[in-house]
Amino acid sequence: MPVSSLPIRPGLEGETPYGAPELDVPVRLNVNESPYAPSGAIIADIADAVARAASGLNRYPDRDFPALRQALADYLAVESSARLGADQIWAANGSNEVMLHLLQAFGGPGRACLSLTPTYSMYPEYARDTLTEYVTIPRREDFTIDVDATAAVIAERQPAVLITASPNNPTGTALPLAAARALLEAARGNGPTAADGSPTDCVVVIDEAYAEFRRPGVPSALELLESNPHLAVSRTMSKAFGAAGLRLGYLAASRELVDMLRVVRLPYHLSAITQAAALAALAHREELMGQVASLREERDCLVAWLRSQGLTAHESDANFVLFGPFADRHRVWQDLLDDGVLIRVVGPEGFLRASVGTPEEMAAFRAALTKALSGARAVGPDPQEPA
Ligand SMILES: Cc1ncc(COP(=O)(O)O)c(C=O)c1O
Structure with a gap:
C-alpha cells in the first residue's frame, strides 16, 4: 500500500528537500554567506533601481537581459582579465539555476554527469531532476583531482557533463589550471555520440562560486574559455557580492553554449526586479x-x-x-x-x-x-x- 496516492515520479520517492538547517542564532557560519549586510549606499541604489523597475511591472522583463549580461562581462574583465562579450554570459536565479540549465540542455535520459567527490551536494540533484545518471570519482586524500583517473572514466563513460567546483565546497580546494586544461583535453570528443553518429565534446562545468576568495596567484578557469567551446565557468553574486538573497548566478562560456541554454530557460525567468537590483549592486563592486x-x-x-x-x-x-x-x-x-x-x-x-x-x-x-x-x-x- 503506497504511503501517498499521488503519482510521485519514480526516483523521487522518499526524497526530502535540500537545505541546511535555518536557525536564528547570533553567529551564522553554516552556508558560506557574506557576513556583511549591504551598506546604506548600496541599499539606496538598489531601492532606486527597484522603484524604477516597479513602474514598468505591467510588462514582462527583458527576456535576454543584455544590460545585465554586459555588466557581468565588464565585472569579469576587471576581476579576472577575461575579455568576454555579453553574449558569452548567461544568468539565472542563483548559480543553482544556471547549473540546472546546463543539465537540462546537455543531460537527460541515457546520459551521464561526472563529478569529483566530496563536493557540493546539489550536483546529484541537478542530475536527478534531469534524469541524468550521476557518476562520481573520489578525490585524492588531499582533495586534489586525480586527472589521469578522471580522464580514464571520461573516455569510458563518455559523459555529457563533467561538473567540478573550484574552489571546491566543502574542502576549499582550487583546481590548478594545468589540471583544468587536462580535463578539457580529455573531454574533447568524449561526450555522448550525437543522434547522427558524430562524436561530441563532454561539457566541462567549473563552478567558481567562491572564485573571488582565491589566494593571490590562483588562476580562474575563465582564462581557458577562448580555446575551449565546451567549457562553462559558473559564478554567483551570492558569496563575494554579499547578495545571497538576490538570487543571481551567472556563467561565462562560448556563444554557442550560451545559445543552447537559452533554449531550455523558462521565458522571462529573471524578473525585472532581480535585473535592476543586480545591476545596482554590480556598480558597487x-x-x-x-x-x-x-x-x-x-x-x-x-x-x-x-x-x-x-x-x-x-x-x-x-x-x-x-x-x-x-x-x-x-x-x-x-x-x-x-x-x-x-x-x-x-x-x-x-x-x-x-x-x-x-x-x-x-x-x-x-x-x-x-x-x-x-x-x-x-x-x-x-x-x-x-x-
Ligand atoms: C560550490 C557551490 N556552487 C554553487 C552554489 C549555489 O550558489 P547560488 O546561491 O548562486 O545558487 C553554492 C552555494 O553554497 C556552492 O557552494
Whole structure:
C-alpha cells in the first residue's frame, strides 16, 4: 500500500528537500554567506533601481537581459582579465539555476554527469531532476583531482557533463589550471555520440562560486574559455557580492553554449526586479571587493588558529574552512550551537565546515570551539594529512 496516492515520479520517492538547517542564532557560519549586510549606499541604489523597475511591472522583463549580461562581462574583465562579450554570459536565479540549465540542455535520459567527490551536494540533484545518471570519482586524500583517473572514466563513460567546483565546497580546494586544461583535453570528443553518429565534446562545468576568495596567484578557469567551446565557468553574486538573497548566478562560456541554454530557460525567468537590483549592486563592486579582502585575511587566520589547536584545517581558497577530525562531530556542532554559533556538518567523516565571518563572529567561534574542545576530546590530526 503506497504511503501517498499521488503519482510521485519514480526516483523521487522518499526524497526530502535540500537545505541546511535555518536557525536564528547570533553567529551564522553554516552556508558560506557574506557576513556583511549591504551598506546604506548600496541599499539606496538598489531601492532606486527597484522603484524604477516597479513602474514598468505591467510588462514582462527583458527576456535576454543584455544590460545585465554586459555588466557581468565588464565585472569579469576587471576581476579576472577575461575579455568576454555579453553574449558569452548567461544568468539565472542563483548559480543553482544556471547549473540546472546546463543539465537540462546537455543531460537527460541515457546520459551521464561526472563529478569529483566530496563536493557540493546539489550536483546529484541537478542530475536527478534531469534524469541524468550521476557518476562520481573520489578525490585524492588531499582533495586534489586525480586527472589521469578522471580522464580514464571520461573516455569510458563518455559523459555529457563533467561538473567540478573550484574552489571546491566543502574542502576549499582550487583546481590548478594545468589540471583544468587536462580535463578539457580529455573531454574533447568524449561526450555522448550525437543522434547522427558524430562524436561530441563532454561539457566541462567549473563552478567558481567562491572564485573571488582565491589566494593571490590562483588562476580562474575563465582564462581557458577562448580555446575551449565546451567549457562553462559558473559564478554567483551570492558569496563575494554579499547578495545571497538576490538570487543571481551567472556563467561565462562560448556563444554557442550560451545559445543552447537559452533554449531550455523558462521565458522571462529573471524578473525585472532581480535585473535592476543586480545591476545596482554590480556598480558597487569596489566596496564589496574590499570586504572580500578582509574575509580572505580572516580565513587565513582561522586556518592558522585551528592548526594551533592541534586540528587539521585544510588549505582554503574559499570563504570557509574544513576542519577536524572529531570523534563525534555532531557533538562538537551541537556544543557550538548551544553557544549561539551555527556551523555545518558536511564533508568527510569527523570533519566540520565553518564559513568565515566578521572578526567578532570569528572570536565567538574560537571561544565556543575552545570550550567544546575542552569537553569533547578531539581525536587529533590525521597522520596522513599535512600539518
Ligand atoms: C560550490 C557551490 N556552487 C554553487 C552554489 C549555489 O550558489 P547560488 O546561491 O548562486 O545558487 C553554492 C552555494 O553554497 C556552492 O557552494
